[in-house]
Amino acid sequence: MKRLVFLLVALPLCAAAQDAKKAIEKYQQMLSEGSPAELWELEGETLWKKPQGPKNASLEKCDLGLGAGKVEGAYARLPRWFKDTDKVQDLESRLLTCMTGLQGRSLKDATARLFGNADRPSEMEYLVAYIVGQSRGHKMAAPVGHAKERASYELGKKIFFYRAGAWDFSCASCHGEADKRIRMQDLPVLSEPAGAQKAYTSWPAYRVSNSQLKTMQWRINDCYRQMRFPEPEFASEATIALTHYLAVTAAGAPYRGPGTKR
Numbered sequence: 001m002k003r004l005v006f007l008l009v010a011l012p013l014c015a016a017a018q019d020a021k022k023a024i025e026k027y028q029q030m031l032s033e034g035s036p037a038e039l040w041e042l043e044g045e046t047l048w049k050k051p052q053g054p055k056n057a058s059l060e061k062c063d064l065g066l067g068a069g070k071v072e073g074a075y076a077r078l079p080r081w082f083k084d085t086d087k088v089q090d091l092e093s094r095l096l097t098c099m100t101g102l103q104g105r106s107l108k109d110a111t112a113r114l115f116g117n118a119d120r121p122s123e124m125e126y127l128v129a130y131i132v133g134q135s136r137g138h139k140m141a142a143p144v145g146h147a148k149e150r151a152s153y154e155l156g157k158k159i160f161f162y163r164a165g166a167w168d169f170s171c172a173s174c175h176g177e178a179d180k181r182i183r184m185q186d187l188p189v190l191s192e193p194a195g196a197q198k199a200y201t202s203w204p205a206y207r208v209s210n211s212q213l214k215t216m217q218w219r220i221n222d223c224y225r226q227m228r229f230p231e232p233e234f235a236s237e238a239t240i241a242l243t244h245y246l247a248v249t250a251a252g253a254p255y256r257g258p259g260t261k262r
């Protein structure tokens, strides 16, 4: 943690002395070398194994798509269609299925704290950190073989390019063309494999500005906020479809997360 504080203080000096863009790249590289994301992964593993809810069960038998209890590589193959729910689910919505089903918790209880802050972190964010960490090095391969998976991908693509809201923006307004940036942040082209691969494989991520590990659902919500849209419902069909579109576009790249962001 001490190292991080030093980096944040040192950045303005570097930026003044060198080309600002290079300084930011260096800053991001240094951040990723000592990321607190590891602490989230460890806490998430503890929660995964902790008996909870009316059934006093852990999540260790949760089926994330590769069979009950198989965590390694599972995130790299999400979102996907699940037979038991007959739905395409991303990691967050699947975790809710396991918390309510295996642990017998109410949806209200399972969704009580989806986004944490520095004072009170969230169970969802811890669990997500642990599970995605178990896919490091696995190639992204969200399936599109099932009809519902194809429909979800197509819906996500449509939403990505769908313009609406006060500013008539779509995701593509900021992430559809090369060399766009807001302030000093490069905006990746998420509709092309290269951009989607780089961005998607580094999320979920520890965000230094929030001192928290943030989920993909958070990332999408925050972009909707920037678009002046109402906040999407957690684990809704729309956010799962958007995630599916991004995951499929990122196919083939090894997962590198959880990442570290400014």
Ligand code: HEC
Pocket: 160, 169, 170, 171, 172, 173, 174, 175, 182, 185, 186, 187, 188, 190, 198, 199, 200, 202, 203, 219, 220, 223, 224, 226, 227, 242, 261, 262
């Ligand atoms: C008003 C411009 C704007 C719009 C529109 C927008 N975003 Fe973003 N997006 C951003 C900014 C700014 C960032 C953060 C870049 C940073 O901090 O480095 C970002 C980051 C992201 C990232 C992470 C990229 C990375 O490399 O870490 C993803 C994924 C993403 N947006 C998805 C979406 C999706 C999906 C939509 C449509 C629902 C969307 N964005 C709409 C501005 C926008």
